[in-house]
Amino acid sequence: MQTPETFPTLDDDAILQLNADGKLRHLLTLKGLDRNCLLELLDAAQHFVSPLGSAAVRNSSLAGRTVANLFFEPSTRTRASFDLAAKRLGADVLNLDVNTSSRKKGESILDTIYTLQAMQVDIMVIRDASAGVPAFITRNIGDHISILNAGEADVSHPTQGLLDLLTIRQRLGDFTNLTVAIVGDIAHSRVARSAVQGLHTLGTGEIRLVSPPALAPAANEMPYAKIMDNLDDGLRGANVVMALRIQRERIADLDGIPDVDDYFANFGITQQRLEQAAANAIVMHPGPMNRGIEIESSLADSAASAITQQVTNGVAVRMAVLERVSKVMAPI
Numbered sequence: 001m002q003t004p005e006t007f008p009t010l011d012d013d014a015i016l017q018l019n020a021d022g023k024l025r026h027l028l029t030l031k032g033l034d035r036n037c038l039l040e041l042l043d044a045a046q047h048f049v050s051p052l053g054s055a056a057v058r059n060s061s062l063a064g065r066t067v068a069n070l071f072f073e074p075s076t077r078t079r080a081s082f083d084l085a086a087k088r089l090g091a092d093v094l095n096l097d098v099n100t101s102s103r104k105k106g107e108s109i110l111d112t113i114y115t116l117q118a119m120q121v122d123i124m125v126i127r128d129a130s131a132g133v134p135a136f137i138t139r140n141i142g143d144h145i146s147i148l149n150a151g152e153a154d155v156s157h158p159t160q161g162l163l164d165l166l167t168i169r170q171r172l173g174d175f176t177n178l179t180v181a182i183v184g185d186i187a188h189s190r191v192a193r194s195a196v197q198g199l200h201t202l203g204t205g206e207i208r209l210v211s212p213p214a215l216a217p218a219a220n221e222m223p224y225a226k227i228m229d230n231l232d233d234g235l236r237g238a239n240v241v242m243a244l245r246i247q248r249e250r251i252a253d254l255d256g257i258p259d260v261d262d263y264f265a266n267f268g269i270t271q272q273r274l275e276q277a278a279a280n281a282i283v284m285h286p287g288p289m290n291r292g293i294e295i296e297s298s299l300a301d302s303a304a305s306a307i308t309q310q311v312t313n314g315v316a317v318r319m320a321v322l323e324r325v326s327k328v329m330a331p332i
């Protein structure tokens with residue numbers, strides 16, 4: 001039986017997600033996706049955005065397809081938005097409740113996947129706390145199935161990266177003159193990694209990663225980003241400030257990790273601190289957010305906040321990705 005906690009992590013996820021013609025077949029990572037591919041996905045997603053209060057955009061491009069949401073880790077936004085996105089494209093949707101599934105009786109992740117494959121699922125949306133799971137499943141599943149990464153350990157969260165890019169583009173336009181400050185627990189953040197990959201590909205002017213030293217990434221991991229440990233320096237002149245929560249569930253040893261009061265005092269984003277940023281600065285947060293720890297509550301609800309816009313864009317981005325991978329499937 002496959003041990004569920006350890007999966008091989010190889011370096012070719014970027015290639016694995018493309019078919020022989022270079023088209024997106026799975027979405028495992030933003031790494032390796034070129035500028036055109038990212039812009040095409042953002043443009044497609046933009047077509048799925050409609051004003052709140054108006055009818056949601058729908059089409060039938062996934063009619064006859066089945067999408068399974070397999071979240072082996074908690075989620076509100078990603079899971080709900082993949083569910084809505086697939087339904088708005090006309091798919092049948094299966095939301096597997098992992099807590100009442102046979103995984104609890106010791107069934108391996110692959111046997112769970114093979115069981116759903118036998119039920120003619122076409123697209124599997126996977127979230128897992130272990131690194132390597134989406135690629136491992138991709139390598140072991142039938143060729144006719146697409147795998148979408150909905151959050152992989154601290155490694156990658158590609159649809160979050162796309163929705164963050166879409167939100168920044170809607171609010172501020174071109175990336176080349178922007179300074180983006182990502183603040184918080186960078187070391188354990190799949191959101192930061194995917195955001196940095198996408199921002200770098202789109203030519204963002206300056207990317208800053210601001211955190212207490214205990215939560216900083218390895219110095220050589222993202223050479224095109226500036227690692228900083230002083231919030232005031234990090235915010236100065238920034239156009240985008242993205243706050244991240246401390247991912248305590250991924251930290252075995254909390255030694256050196258600031259407590260919540262310390263954290264808010266030194267790294268919490270507040271209205272007052274934001275005055276050092278650019279005049280048009282926006283504040284983002286992938287959620288779930290801890291008000292009063294990484295972000296001041298009133299700031300999260302202010303005009304500078306793009307947080308609910310990120311959530312809205314999450315549905316649109318997931319529609320764009322579902323539609324894109326369905327286009328390279330054999331017709332039904």
Ligand code: CP
Nearest residue numbers: 075076077078286287
């Ligand atoms: N941003 C994000 O992944 O949120 P959820 O954990 O609620 O899906």
